[in-house]
Amino acid sequence: MLEIISLTLFVSGVALIIATIIGVPLGAVLALRRVMFKKIITLILYTGMGLPPVVVGLAVYIFLSREGALGWLGWLFTPSAMITAQVIIALPIVIGLTTSAVENVNPELRLQIRSLGATPNQVMWTILSEARSGVVAAIVAAFGGIISEVGAVMLVGGNIEGSTRVLTTAIVLETRKGDFGLALALGGVLLTLTLVTNFFLLRLNKR
Amino acid sequence: MTTLFHLSHIRHNYNGRFVLDIDDLAIQRGELFAIVGPSGAGKSTLLRLLNFLESPSAGIIRYKDQATPPLDLTRQITTVFQHPILLHRSVHENVEYGLRLRDQRNDKQVDEIIARVGLAAFAASAADSLSGGERQRIALARALVLNPEVLLLDEPTANLDPHNVSLIESIIREENEQRGTTILLVTHNVFQAKRLAQRVGLMLNGKLIEVGATKDFFENPKDERTRKFVDGEMIY
Known part of the structure; x- marks a missing residue:
């Protein structure tokens, strides 16, 4: 059980960190800078926010399979493949909601902090800091999306005991075996993990 | 006197709508220059251009002889x-x-300035919780706190109570007279311009109608529109 919990936290934690590092600055840039095809990018992002995880899993599976473009990596049925799939699921959520949070900060503030001597990068970080509740909400939403998804990790991870089994795939397995008690207990653990993680994420907002 | 800003042939448009048209204007180091005029005359746009927050659609603004400082x-302008x-x-x-933007944190200097604007008791309070006058004093x-060479003030006392107006005006005067800060004050309040400025200009529809020493501007205006504006006859 501990192994499953720690792998769940590892896979979703690393995926969330990668999605946050890439997604938050990209979301800010999309909101603050003049970007070509912004409307099309936003449409793609919003579509990506509703991307079915199983479709992401299928795409990652095809890319990572032996005949796939990235087959040489040898990641299929490893935690790396699961992390890749979860990053793809989380990224549009982090970028899209960060963009929206940053766009909600009064645009006049940008002008005013520039008049205080802020460089374009300083403007971006200040606005992100002002939009932090929305940015934290983006990260929380992305975490909720990836820790609870089963389709992608099942496809690209394979639910291999001791290697790629996480809480959601374990729940599916125990349900199929008819061990509803264990499945429910695993569900309780998943909920508790999500609750505790969100508690710490939301504390960031108060700083 | 040294010329700090020199504006030549400035034209500025927003979405094709003309908002500013200044052929020639020089602002001298250490002066307190007030621009008066009705709302929508282009006064705030002029400040944004002088702070290099926007570039003019046409023409050149030089600050210390540099067109792209x-x-x-x-950072000397705020x-x-x-x-x-x-x-x-x-x-x-x-x-x-x-100061943090410049990597120059200085708690003592910050505390002194907060005390100077009469907000020492609120230093630790959330800025959001303060009144309009107090927020203007924070601004x-x-x-x-940046010890600017040029301070651009856009209606700094509009809608404030007399206590706040008096406090802010005394700080503006002190900053100009004691520190030699060049100040450009934009106001629709002619009395404030008269009280504070050494030179005043009237802006109407994006154009500077008349610029002169405060005494001449108010007592012997050359342009009829200036006379009407200072006499309160101009309806806007």
């Missing part, structure tokens, strides 16, 4: 806006903000 020069937007942080952090403090 580098960051260290533009604006206090009519509707200041403060950060969702404490008063102290708001005032300290510009002034966050500009003054």
Whole structure:
């Protein structure tokens, strides 16, 4: 059980960190800078926010399979493949909601902090800091999306005991075996993990 | 006197709508120059151009003889806006903000400025929780803490009570007279311009109608529109 919990936290934690590092600055840039095809990018992002995880899993599976473009990596049925799939699921959520949070900060503030001597990068970080509740909400939403998804990790991870089994795939397995008690207990653990993680994420907002 | 700003053939449009048209204007180091005029005359646009927050559609603005001054020069100029937007942080952090941008944190200097604008008791309070007058004083403090060479003031006392107006005006006067800060004050209040400025200009529909020494501007205006404006006959 501990192994499953720690792998769940590892896979979703690393995926969330990668999605946050890439997604938050990209979301800010999309909101603050003049970007070509912004409307099309936003449409793609919003579509990506509703991307079915199983479709992401299928795409990652095809890319990572032996005949796939990235087959040489040898990641299929490893935690790396699961992390890749979860990053793809989380990224549009982090970028899209960060963009929206940053766009909600009064645009006049940008002008005013520039008049205080802020460089374009300083403007971006200040606005992100002002939009932090929305940015934290983006990260929380992305975490909720990836820790609870089963389709992608099942496809690209394979639910291999001791290697790629996480809480959601374990729940599916125990349900199929008819061990509803264990499945429910695993569900309780998943909920508790999500609750505790969100508690710490939301504390960031108060700083 | 040294010329700090020189504007030549400035034209500025927003979405094809003309907002500013100034052929020639020089602003001297150390002067307190007021621009008066009705709302929508282009006064705030002029300040944004002087702060290099926007580039004019046509023409050149030189600051210290440079048409595209580098960051260290533009950082000598700062604006206090009519509707200041403060950060969702404490008063102290708001005032300290510009210094942090420059990696020059100085708690003592920040505390002194906060005391100077009469907000020492609120230094640790959330800036969001303060009144309009207090927020305007924070905006002034966050500009003054930077020891700017040029202070651009956009209606800094509009809609404030007499106590706040008097306090802010005394700080403006002190800053100009004792520190030699060049101040460009935009106001629709002719009396304020008369009280504070050494030179006054009237702006109407994006054009500078008349610029002169305060005494001449108010007592012997050359343009009929200036006379009407200072006499309160111009309806706007």
